Amino acid sequence: MALLKWTRRYPRVRAISCGLFSAFLLILSFPFFEGNGMWWFALLTPLPLMLVADEPVIRPSRAAFFAGLGTLPAWLWTHHWMWGVSKVGMPILMVYLALYPGLFVWVGHRMVQRFGRRWIVLPVVWVGIEFLRGTAAFTGYPWYLTAQPLIDSPGQVLAGPAAFGGTYFVCLLSAVFAWQVWKVLRGGAFLGGMFRVVGVLGVWIALGLAGLSGERDGREVVVGIVQPNVPQDIRMEWTDRQRVADWFTLRALTEASALDQLRPDLIVWPEGFVPGWTFDPESLQHEREEELTWSMRPRFEGDAPDLVGMPSRIPATMIVDQLLAMQSRIGIPMVVGSVAFENLNIRRDSEDWVMYTNDGMFNSAFVVDDGEIGSEWYNKMHLTPFGEVMPVISNWEWLEQSLLALGAEGMEFILSPGDSPVVLEVPDGDDVIRVGTPICFEATVAGVCRSLVFGKGNRRADLLVNMTNDGWFGSWDPSRRAHMLIARWRSLELATPMIRSANTGVSCVIDARGRVVEERLSKVDPDDPKSGYLNASIRLGSGAMRGGAASALFSWGFGWLMLGVTGLGLFLTFLQKRSEPTLEADE
Numbered sequence: 348m349a350l351l352k353w354t355r356r357y358p359r360v361r362a363i364s365c366g367l368f369s370a371f372l373l374i375l376s377f378p379f380f381e382g383n384g385m386w387w388f389a390l391l392t393p394l395p396l397m398l399v400a401d402e403p404v405i406r407p408s409r410a411a412f413f414a415g416l417g418t419l420p421a422w423l424w425t426h427h428w429m430w431g432v433s434k435v436g437m438p439i440l441m442v443y444l445a446l447y448p449g450l451f452v453w454v455g456h457r458m459v460q461r462f463g464r465r466w467i468v469l470p471v472v473w474v475g476i477e478f479l480r481g482t483a484a485f486t487g488y489p490w491y492l493t494a495q496p497l498i499d500s501p502g503q504v505l506a507g508p509a510a511f512g513g514t515y516f517v518c519l520l521s522a523v524f525a526w527q528v529w530k531v532l533r534g535g536a537f538l539g540g541m542f543r544v545v546g547v548l549g550v551w552i553a554l555g556l557a558g559l560s561g562e563r564d565g566r567e568v569v570v571g572i573v574q575p576n577v578p579q580d581i582r583m584e585w586t587d588r589q590r591v592a593d594w595f596t597l598r599a600l601t602e603a604s605a606l607d608q609l610r611p612d613l614i615v616w617p618e619g620f621v622p623g624w625t626f627d628p629e630s631l632q633h634e635r636e637e638e639l640t641w642s643m644r645p646r647f648e649g650d651a652p653d654l655v656g657m658p659s660r661i662p663a664t665m666i667v668d669q670l671l672a673m674q675s676r677i678g679i680p681m682v683v684g685s686v687a688f689e690n691l692n693i694r695r696d697s698e699d700w701v702m703y704t705n706d707g708m709f710n711s712a713f714v715v716d717d718g719e720i721g722s723e724w725y726n727k728m729h730l731t732p733f734g735e736v737m738p739v740i741s742n743w744e745w746l747e748q749s750l751l752a753l754g755a756e757g758m759e760f761i762l763s764p765g766d767s768p769v770v771l772e773v774p775d776g777d778d779v780i781r782v783g784t785p786i787c788f789e790a791t792v793a794g795v796c797r798s799l800v801f802g803k804g805n806r807r808a809d810l811l812v813n814m815t816n817d818g819w820f821g822s823w824d825p826s827r828r829a830h831m832l833i834a835r836w837r838s839l840e841l842a843t844p845m846i847r848s849a850n851t852g853v854s855c856v857i858d859a860r861g862r863v864v865e866e867r868l869s870k871v872d873p874d875d876p877k878s879g880y881l882n883a884s885i886r887l888g889s890g891a892m893r894g895g896a897a898s899a900l901f902s903w904g905f906g907w908l909m910l911g912v913t914g915l916g917l918f919l920t921f922l923q924k925r926s927e928p929t930l931e932a933d934e
Contacts, residue, residue, distance in 0.1 A: 358404040359413050365395035366417020366448055374421050376496035378828040386496040393473050393493060393525040396448055400455030400469060401529070407456040415449025425491060428823035444480070444488075451476045454913065457920040464530075466543075468916075470522035475913030478515055478906035482794070486732045489791050490833060494518040498835050498861050506861065507555025509840045513793055513902040515909065520551045559860060565809055565887030568780060570846050571604035571611030571679070573597060574854045574868060575620065576878035579818030582850075587641035588651035590622035594666045596878065597622070598673060603871050604880040605677040611882050612775050615848040616683040618787050618814040619710060622666045624703065626685030626713055628720050631664055637693050639663035639701060675718030680773045682782060684814045687711040687724060689763075707763040712784035712814060714771050721772075726765025729795050731788040768798040770808045780887065783808035783843075787815040790834035790845070797902065800841045801892045809887035811837060811845040817852035827852035835861040840902065843888035856883045 369392055376389035396414060403410035422444045429437040455472045462468050473493070481489035494517035498506040509517050524547050531540035575596050585593075597620065604614055625631060640660040645651070662668075674681050689707035710730075714721035773780040783799030790796065790813040800808045813834055820826040831853040838845045839861035847855050855866035868879030 362410045362413035363417040365399045366414035369395040370418040370421030379825040386499040389496040393522045400452045411449035411453035414452045415445040418448045419445045428820045447480045461920040473522040474519045474909040478910045504555040507558035510558030512905045515906040565889035568612045569884045571614040572848045572854045572881040573600045576851045586646050592651040592654045594622045600880045607882045609882045614681045617848045617850040618684040618816045621685035627687040630688045630691040634663050671718045674715045680716040725769040725784045727786040728765040729789050729792050781808045784812045796837040804892045813847045816850040844885045
């Protein structure tokens with residue numbers, strides 16, 4: 348307590364330190380170091396910023412500025428991999444993320460001044476601001492939310508309430524717990540305060556156990572996952588020779604998975620890894636009619652040097668035709684990622700100059716069975732912000748192109764969003780496996796996964812397949828781990844297992860409680876330890892959503908409720924004159 352009183356003498360340092368401490372707790376709680384993160388630090392992550400919101404000492408707007416400034420080192424640490432993607436976009440994103448802790452301090456203090464130190468005031472504001480960043484603002488960025496590390500709590504019990512109200516409901520419980528701890532630290536009736544802390548934790552655990560109870564077991568299936576480990580710098584300039592070389596790698600891994608003693612019922616490839624320009628049947632037929640070919644001449648020194656014995660040109664659909672023939676031969680259905688077009692038109696001035704024009708280009712997931720491409724496929728609905736679309740900015744093509752030329756040379760934002768949550772049906776003997784396929788970033792977006800698995804509380808999909816390309820993170824493994832950790836929440840919320848097939852990083856099998864049950868790759872190439880395949884068994888999800896349509900509505904609406912209450916409360920603070928606290932001198 349003496350330390351808290353002493354910090355009041357240096358209010359700027361106090362606000363910066365609290366922002367830094369909160370961010371430091373967040374870093375420790377996520378898996379940013381060897382092994383798993385120290386999830387228990389997530390219980391206290393909101394506390395330092397609550398201290399500033401409750402007692403800013405200096406003008407609240409200044410306290411908010413310095414508190415947000417204090418979080419900047421953590422955002423830089425967690426996102427430093429972006430420097431290799433966009434040298435202009437990275438600092439803009441860092442400043443943007445630091446705005447939200449400062450916004451919490453400013454809004455939170457106004458709410459405390461207007462409504463008092465009631466147990467629910469600051470926790471509601473905390474969740475409202477997290478939801479604003481994670482879902483409501485622009486296209487949303489739901490990474491590094493307070494509650495997310497808690498899926499590593501023993502038995503996932505502290506994450507369990509997400510089965511009723513989603514991740515933001517657990518964020519509220521976490522914030523209520525942190526607020527009660529802060530009230531104890533502030534002084535007052537210690538025993539009474541500790542009773543409230545224990546009471547909150549007890550209710551939390553009870554809700555968690557209830558959310559995890561009554562787990563329904565569907566039938567068991569075996570899945571095969573292929574991880575080719577193609578570096579992202581190659582993917583950015585995927586030459587025709589490299590596509591052929593990578594096809595040989597994918598074929599070897601797929602055949603090894605099919606021949607494994609644990610024979611899979613389904614084989615999954617990562618996002619966008621069919622080595623061609625498209626995969627939808629109509630566009631492929633258009634390529635065949637145009638008799639397109641690829642040149643096998645190296646485009647630069649080191650262009651797939653191990654590829655030998657190839658003719659000078661090959662048909663553009665050769666790899667796809669070989670893929671379909673391979674699938675027919677091994678007799679195992681596959682889910683693969685590639686590009687689909689709407690109304691593709693091909694212009695060709697020469698063998699080496701070809702232009703694809705279209706009314707829509709999609710990042711898609713397809714089923715291949717009996718040597719044929721399924722008649723239905725899923726088009727990614729939620730494009731990755733600043734990776735596939737620039738929120739708001741993409742509405743002006745000239746502005747988007749100018750910013751890309753300035754800070755992300757070589758990138759193009761040419762994808763269109765899908766408009767419906769198509770569930771794929773994979774044959775499984777006399778039955779089918781209903782598969783929802785959130786692509787890459789979509790596994791972190793609760794609304795997308797919910798629409799794929801449930802409709803009005805009724806189950807539409809038995810399995811989630813997350814195809815992803817985590818090569819964007821470069822050598823920064825912690826962000827790959829964080830991506831996987833966040834995806835695990837979708838399985839817990841929806842009581843549905845997930846298969847993650849990553850180009851590189853963490854390919855794994857996640858059960859219906861969000862537990863990673865297998866992530867060890869079987870190696871095919873001893874010189875490449877990050878490539879391989881993974882065969883594992885998993886039980887499919889079954890039954891309706893816990894709580895049915897009412898639970899689905901609550902899960903969808905809880906974050907909006909918290910944001911709405913926060914917005915209404917902030918509005919009311921401007922309607923009634925508040926009695927401002929006495930602020931100490933700004934030293």
